[in-house]
Amino acid sequence: MRAIQITEFGGPEVLKISDVAEPVAGDGQVVITVDRAGINYADTHQVENSYLSKAELPMIPGGEVVGRTADGRRVVALTGSGGYAEKALIHPMRAWDVPEGVTDGQALALIVQGTTAAYMLKLSTHLQPGESVLVHAGAGGVGHLSIQLAKLWGAGRIIATASSEEKRQQTLELGADVAIDGTPEGLKDRIIEANGGKPVDIVLEMVGGPTFDESFAALAPFGRLVTFGAAGREAAKPIEATRLMKGSKTIAGFWLVDCFRDPQRFSAELTELFELTASGKLRPIVGAEYALSDAATAHQDMRDRKTVGKLLLDPTR
Structure with missing residues (x-):
């Protein structure tokens, strides 16, 4: 073959x-x-x-x-x-x-990237209604689903980053309230400005390197950043414990493989995503x-x- x-x-x-x-x-x-x-x-x-x-x-x-x-x-x-x-x-x-009403491509979008978005919002960051959410690579596989799920689950202001004006426009059509350039230089200031002058509650980060550093610096008190990739292939600077203490900030890691330890929950999450898609509420x-x-x-x-x-x-x- x-x-x-x-x-x-x-x-x-x-x-x-x-x-x-x-x-x-x-x-x-x-x-x-x-x-x-x-x-x-x-x-x-x-x-x-x-x-x-x-x-x-x-x-x-x-x-x-x-x-x-x-x-x-x-x-x-x-x-x-x-x-x-x-x-x-x-x-x-x-x-x-795969249920009726879900295409092959949609099913593939949901099984890894959709479940990743769902777990990060529900379990890693414990999204609460009204909280602000920053989604990096908002037009990407995980990003475009994260924006929609955050919206469905009651997020307040949703900020997306993307590398081109076309992609930024797409994130707005998906439900982001504002879209910004994800270039690391000056990113912290752009994030805070996009959130009405306030730091953000939740960050979904998969670039690494200076993007991670700038995103952490833009976290609000009791803010949570979850890292789930290193697309930039560059390590972030080490963060000392005292930087977590000041502002009561949380950094969480996420790897979907760990979710397979509870196959019943994984199946339940995927089933919910299938249902949201079949009903038209979620658009992979x-x-x-x-x-x-x-x-x-x-x-x-x-x-x-x-x-x-x-x-x-x-x-x-």
Whole structure:
């Protein structure tokens, strides 16, 4: 079968199409015919082996797929790896039926990025009605869903950052009250100005480096910042405990893998997102769709911040 199999770690250039043997289901596994594979920013880290969990070669990247099982079920599933292929192995405990009214692309937008947004707002930051929320990369996969969910769940002022005027306009259409340039220089002041001259209560941060530093400096007393990525591939400055004490601020980390310890809650969160989408209250944006052979282009576009919404791979092309 056709797949993207990497034999060395690196950037997008290592993503090359290959002919590999079809997967064979072992105990507790099911083979799925992949209709679409989702692309996450974490995939770019997995390919260069800079992710939180280390990868082994040879490897087929891709942690999420939607497709059909042998008995005809349309499911969206978490694979860990192996998704960038015509067929993939899944575990029934990490596969969910896609309901009517939810497209393949929407299901892929929700299974990782939607649940990430939901967990961060509910569990990591404990969003309270009326609180201000800063969403970095507001036009991205997690960002565009975070804006909408924060709005649905009673946030006050929602501020989004984005790298272009077009993307900033999109975040406003999604429900952000104001959109600003996410460039690190002067970011703290722009955040506070966008919030009516006041620091913000909640920050969802996935850039790292100086963006993290500026965002932390813009936190209100009892504010909470959750970090869930390092897209800038640059470490933030260490924060001493006294800086947390002054202002009673909180920094939380988030990794979706930890949510799988409670599969019932994860299923409940995903089900709620499916219901919100089917009812039209939540609008996952499906962005560009790439041929499997163009996986390298997809990764480069994502790293260059050229993309919006959920990116898909079509294994039939």
